[in-house]
Amino acid sequence: MGADLPAVVADWFAAKGWAPRRHQLDMLTRARAGRHALLVAATGAGKTLAGFLPSLCDLAEEPGFDGLHTLYISPLKALGVDVQRNLLGPIGEMGLPIRVETRSGDTPSDRKARQRARPPHILLTTPESLSLLLSYPDSFLLFANLQTVVIDEIHAFARDKRGDLLALSLARLQRIAPTMRRVGLSATVSDPDAYRGWLAPDANEELVDLVIGDPGAEPDLSILVPDGRVPWSGHSGRYAAKQVMELIERHKTTLVFCNTRSLAELIFQDLWKTNDQSLPIGVHHGSLALEARRKVEAAMADGRLRALVCTSSLDLGIDWGDVELVIQMGAPKGSSRLLQRIGRANHRLDEPSQGTIVPGNRFEYLEARAALDAIDARELDPEVFRPGTLDTLAQHILACACAAPFKQGELLAEIRSAAPYAGLQDDVYDRVLQYIATGGYALKAYDKFRRLVEDSPGHWRITKPDVARQHRMNAGIIVDNPMLDVRFKNGRMLGRVEEGYASTLTVGDHIFFAGLSLEVERFKDSDIIVRASAKEARLVTYGGQRMSMTTHLADRVRAFLATPAEWHRFPDDVREWLEMQQRRSRLPEPDELLVETFPFEKRHYMVMYSFEGWNAHQSLGMLITKRMEKAGLKPLGFVANDYAIAVYGLEPIDDPAPLLSPDILEGEFVEWVEQSMLLKRAFREVAVIGGLVDRQHPGQRKTGKQVSFSTDLIYDVLRKYEPDHLLMKAAWEDARARMTELGRLARLVERAAGEMVHVPATRVTPMAVPLMVIVGREALPAGGEADEALLIEAEALAAEAMRED
Numbered sequence: 001m002g003a004d005l006p007a008v009v010a011d012w013f014a015a016k017g018w019a020p021r022r023h024q025l026d027m028l029t030r031a032r033a034g035r036h037a038l039l040v041a042a043t044g045a046g047k048t049l050a051g052f053l054p055s056l057c058d059l060a061e062e063p064g065f066d067g068l069h070t071l072y073i074s075p076l077k078a079l080g081v082d083v084q085r086n087l088l089g090p091i092g093e094m095g096l097p098i099r100v101e102t103r104s105g106d107t108p109s110d111r112k113a114r115q116r117a118r119p120p121h122i123l124l125t126t127p128e129s130l131s132l133l134l135s136y137p138d139s140f141l142l143f144a145n146l147q148t149v150v151i152d153e154i155h156a157f158a159r160d161k162r163g164d165l166l167a168l169s170l171a172r173l174q175r176i177a178p179t180m181r182r183v184g185l186s187a188t189v190s191d192p193d194a195y196r197g198w199l200a201p202d203a204n205e206e207l208v209d210l211v212i213g214d215p216g217a218e219p220d221l222s223i224l225v226p227d228g229r230v231p232w233s234g235h236s237g238r239y240a241a242k243q244v245m246e247l248i249e250r251h252k253t254t255l256v257f258c259n260t261r262s263l264a265e266l267i268f269q270d271l272w273k274t275n276d277q278s279l280p281i282g283v284h285h286g287s288l289a290l291e292a293r294r295k296v297e298a299a300m301a302d303g304r305l306r307a308l309v310c311t312s313s314l315d316l317g318i319d320w321g322d323v324e325l326v327i328q329m330g331a332p333k334g335s336s337r338l339l340q341r342i343g344r345a346n347h348r349l350d351e352p353s354q355g356t357i358v359p360g361n362r363f364e365y366l367e368a369r370a371a372l373d374a375i376d377a378r379e380l381d382p383e384v385f386r387p388g389t390l391d392t393l394a395q396h397i398l399a400c401a402c403a404a405p406f407k408q409g410e411l412l413a414e415i416r417s418a419a420p421y422a423g424l425q426d427d428v429y430d431r432v433l434q435y436i437a438t439g440g441y442a443l444k445a446y447d448k449f450r451r452l453v454e455d456s457p458g459h460w461r462i463t464k465p466d467v468a469r470q471h472r473m474n475a476g477i478i479v480d481n482p483m484l485d486v487r488f489k490n491g492r493m494l495g496r497v498e499e500g501y502a503s504t505l506t507v508g509d510h511i512f513f514a515g516l517s518l519e520v521e522r523f524k525d526s527d528i529i530v531r532a533s534a535k536e537a538r539l540v541t542y543g544g545q546r547m548s549m550t551t552h553l554a555d556r557v558r559a560f561l562a563t564p565a566e567w568h569r570f571p572d573d574v575r576e577w578l579e580m581q582q583r584r585s586r587l588p589e590p591d592e593l594l595v596e597t598f599p600f601e602k603r604h605y606m607v608m609y610s611f612e613g614w615n616a617h618q619s620l621g622m623l624i625t626k627r628m629e630k631a632g633l634k635p636l637g638f639v640a641n642d643y644a645i646a647v648y649g650l651e652p653i654d655d656p657a658p659l660l661s662p663d664i665l666e667g668e669f670v671e672w673v674e675q676s677m678l679l680k681r682a683f684r685e686v687a688v689i690g691g692l693v694d695r696q697h698p699g700q701r702k703t704g705k706q707v708s709f710s711t712d713l714i715y716d717v718l719r720k721y722e723p724d725h726l727l728m729k730a731a732w733e734d735a736r737a738r739m740t741e742l743g744r745l746a747r748l749v750e751r752a753a754g755e756m757v758h759v760p761a762t763r764v765t766p767m768a769v770p771l772m773v774i775v776g777r778e779a780l781p782a783g784g785e786a787d788e789a790l791l792i793e794a795e796a797l798a799a800e801a802m803r804e805d
Contacts (some may be wrong), residue, residue, distance in 0.1 A: 061285025
């Protein structure tokens with residue numbers, strides 16, 4: 001060991017009674033050979049130390065190193081804080097003169113300026129903050145001696161716009177510091193070679209060595225089914241609050257994961273009602289004020305909480321070694337996500353992480369069982385990489401121009417060395433440059449959109465210094481929805497809610513937020529003033545994309561339906577439900593699309609079981625109801641979940657096939673997207689990212705309403721005069737790919753054309769019950785009476801559906 005490690009590092013391991021793990025030494029060997037590396041290792045395997053070990057050894061052997069040695073890129077600001085704490089401990093214990101600092105949007109401006117003038121040896125930052133650093137002229141000096149970039153939780157952002165921005169920044173860093181090494185770290189990656197390609201210069205995966213950590217102990221996973229009964233409806237697991245509280249009582253510390261922020265607030269309230277021992281419980285999600293989140297994180301780190309109800313805000317990397325149990329409320333939606341969450345329990349490689357899923361309904365039970373089987377089979381969610389986005393590219397090019405004038409051909413070669421942009425065409429690149437230079441054909445008369453000028457052929461610079469200042473104030477990839485602050489009268493901020501939700505509130509309303517029941521007192525500017533209340537509140541519904549079940553979990557659920565030999569593994573009521581469905585209607589084969597039609601309470605229903613996810617079903621519901629209207633079928637509405645969609649109207653649907661013909665994705669889809677808010681919302685995002693609309697000016701910040709108003713005006717102009725504008729094209733890509741899951745929608749329509757099986761039934765079928773229960777109920781406030789009414793209706797519907805005759 002001593003031969004591989006400097007004495008001071010070897011002595012530190014010995015003093016701890018530890019030996020470095022094989023993969024940690026492997027990472028050191030790769031570093032000494034100057035190789036890029038991707039480390040895939042289980043949570044608790046010392047990934048972070050493995051990523052930093054070569055840097056610590058370098059700096060221990062070269063104590064006089066001056067300047068920035070290592071950049072650590074994290075998807076979350078909070079992760080940087082957590083890693084800094086875990087890194088400063090070993091550095092201090094080794095007595096190494098290594099300076100470590102963090103830099104994010106929360107870092108004070110005086111410290112940011114000092115970091116550029118006198119950089120630390122190790123800087124922990126985010127993709128957005130790195131991009132901003134690269135927009136300064138002194139970036140060429142700052143990064144000149146950079147040795148290593150460590151990208152943690154690489155799976156969390158490589159495939160989205162933040163990944164596009166980071167890939168472009170890596171290409172620039174490699175140009176400034178040609179010998180710089182790239183290192184990626186992750187616990188859950190299903191296709192390591194794809195990530196090696198993303199991480200590598202020129203997308204050449206051969207340049208990146210793959211290091212696999214030793215496997216940890218197999219996780220200990222179970223499904224909680226109170227009294228052997230799984231509800232017909234719902235998707236939250238709230239019915240099991242008492243049993244969840246009993247699990248919390250039996251474990252030292254528990255994380256309770258929820259799929260949405262609103263559910264986290266409800267589960268917190270449910271648990272508190274059954275918390276007879278008054279155990280300390282917290283709540284944590286992205287809408288809460290930073291101060292509130294930090295306070296809860298500190299309480300967890302100090303062991304002062306017995307349970308924390310949370311969302312994906314804690315999916316990544318915060319290292320609390322005392323977490324004994326992770327509970328997933330509702331369906332997991334993906335095996336990788338579930339594994340990531342379960343990995344938050346017991347950060348020790350040789351002891352199993354303990355996890356429990358609480359399914360919300362019978363379909364969710366099948367999904368939970370599918371997720372556990374997938375984890376047993378070591379099958380992770382498939383990962384799809386797509387070409388880089390043009391709005392992100394525009395932002396990066398402007399950042400480069402703010403740092404220094406550039407040559408068109410040289411910058412294109414640099415951009416193409418970033419994997420997402422390897423296939424960037426010359427003409428598209430030219431269009432992006434022209435867009436930054438003039439705003440495009442319809443906007444070029446306006447001076448404010450002129451940001452680049454071509455001094456001589458192929459030589460570009462920014463038009464004036466103000467362009468750089470505005471860019472740095474407005475750059476970033478995360479575009480928040482218009483938000484309002486929730487505050488007490490004394491000014492204390494609790495967090496933020498979406499403007500759309502706030503517009504549904506009136507003075508005197510009661511809401512659950514930050515673990516409290518609050519009464520709305522008044523509205524003031526962009527604040528909602530509240531006070532604590534003892535009254536039962538209604539649900540806070542936050543915005544954000546709803547998670548859909550991954551395709552491979554959907555495939556496993558379909559396989560369960562078609563394989564009765566598997567059903568002995570299910571609770572009695574789930575098995576009886578499937579057996580009765582088989583008798584009353586049919587169960588679809590894996591490649592079939594089952595469509596049932598039946599009358600119920602003077603309406604006519606059509607239910608399709610496609611398992612393509614909530615987002616695709618929402619889109620399809622809109623399209624089918626439009627088509628029903630044209631066909632004179634008098635539609636009244638639709639409801640959807642991850643598994644199926646139910647459309648209902650006043651006329652019977654005797655032949656479902658025409659409603660699902662493939663041309664629905666050409667005619668109705670294009671028309672619907674263009675008329676809906678979907679495209680406007682997508683355009684707002686690309687306009688902000690692409691620098692067409694500023695979020696802030698010196699001394700002021702635009703409200704969400706002002707930004708929306710600005711982008712709506714520009715959208716209307718471009719749609720009328722320049723519909724093929726670069727950002728209109730980018731908005732269409734976003735609207736199709738991200739917001740409607742078009743690929744799954746297309747598969748669904750394709751299957752309908754070739755494999756649809758229509759079963760006309762005389763009444764509600766067993767598999768339709770979970771959907772039928774929510775017809776007309778989607779907008780009901782959450783709470784005791786409404787939930788009770790749903791349960792009573794579900795039981796009545798189920799009794800009819802499960803009748804033998």
